[in-house]
Amino acid sequence: MFKLSAEGEAFVKKELERYETKRSAILPALYKVQEENDGWVSDDAISYLSQVMDLPESWINEVFHFYTMYNKKPAGKFHVQVCTNISCSMFGGREMTQAICNAFGVKPGEVSEDGNVCISQVECLGSCGTAPMMQVNDRYYESLTNESAVQTIKDLCNGNKASH
Numbered sequence: 001m002f003k004l005s006a007e008g009e010a011f012v013k014k015e016l017e018r019y020e021t022k023r024s025a026i027l028p029a030l031y032k033v034q035e036e037n038d039g040w041v042s043d044d045a046i047s048y049l050s051q052v053m054d055l056p057e058s059w060i061n062e063v064f065h066f067y068t069m070y071n072k073k074p075a076g077k078f079h080v081q082v083c084t085n086i087s088c089s090m091f092g093g094r095e096m097t098q099a100i101c102n103a104f105g106v107k108p109g110e111v112s113e114d115g116n117v118c119i120s121q122v123e124c125l126g127s128c129g130t131a132p133m134m135q136v137n138d139r140y141y142e143s144l145t146n147e148s149a150v151q152t153i154k155d156l157c158n159g160n161k162a163s164h
Contacts, residue, residue, distance in 0.1 A: 002044040004052070008036050012052055022055055026063045029053060030070050039079055039137075040071035068122055076111040076118035078156050081135045082149075084121040087128035092146070096132050097121055099146035100153065116157045 004012065011032050015025035026049075033045045041064060050057040064070050071079070082088070082097040097119065101107055104117045111118045127133045130142035134149055141152050 002033070002037060002042055002048050004032065004036055004048070008032050009052060012049070016053060022053060023059060025053065026055070026060055027067075030060070030064055034070060039075040040073055074111060074118075075120075077116045078136050078153060079118050079120065080153060081120045081122045081125065083123070083125045083127070083131070083133050083135075085124040085128075087124075088131040088133060091131040093132040094121075096134070096144060096146050096149050100134075100149055103150040104153070117153060 012025065012029045015028045016022055019025050029049055029052075030041055033041050033049060037045055046057055046060050046064060049055075049060050053060070080100060082093055082100065084093045084097060097108065101119055104112045104119070106112050106117065106119055108119050108121050122135075125133060125135055125140070127140060127142050132144050132149075133140060133142040134144065134152075135141070136153065136156060141149065144152070
């Protein structure tokens with residue numbers, strides 16, 4: 001059964017006090033769960049949050065399933081999200097996704113055999129002027145080529161600071 005750390009639970013309780021309505025604290029609470037649960041939110045975690053927040057599971061599930069930034073399954077050490085919205089697609093975002101998938105032997109939504117890389121195609125990440133771009137965990141990489149995107153991820157997997 002999932003359980004937040006003492007710090008994580010204190011964070012959620014602080015968020016509950018921060019907002020006028022408890023429901024508003026669901027977004028940051030889900031982020032905290034995802035952070036402490038190896039990058040994803042499980043059904044157990046939803047049940048746990050429901051108890052901690054004193055909110056119906058259905059309310060938490062509504063938010064969880066509406067937003068794409070919450071992972072429904074384990075995402076790997078480096079969750080690579082490639083923007084494939086209009087601007088990024090026009091500048092090669094979809095092709096970049098394919099190049100990354102080919103380089104790491106995965107399809108979108110899969111985790112590489114070594115558990116390092118998961119690739120997701122996502123809607124706009126808000127960086128249209130620097131397309132194509134990707135987000136790896138919480139960091140943006142912009143104005144990429146297929147080669148620079150693959151090299152950036154390889155550098156991260158090898159423990160090197162990404163050069164791009």
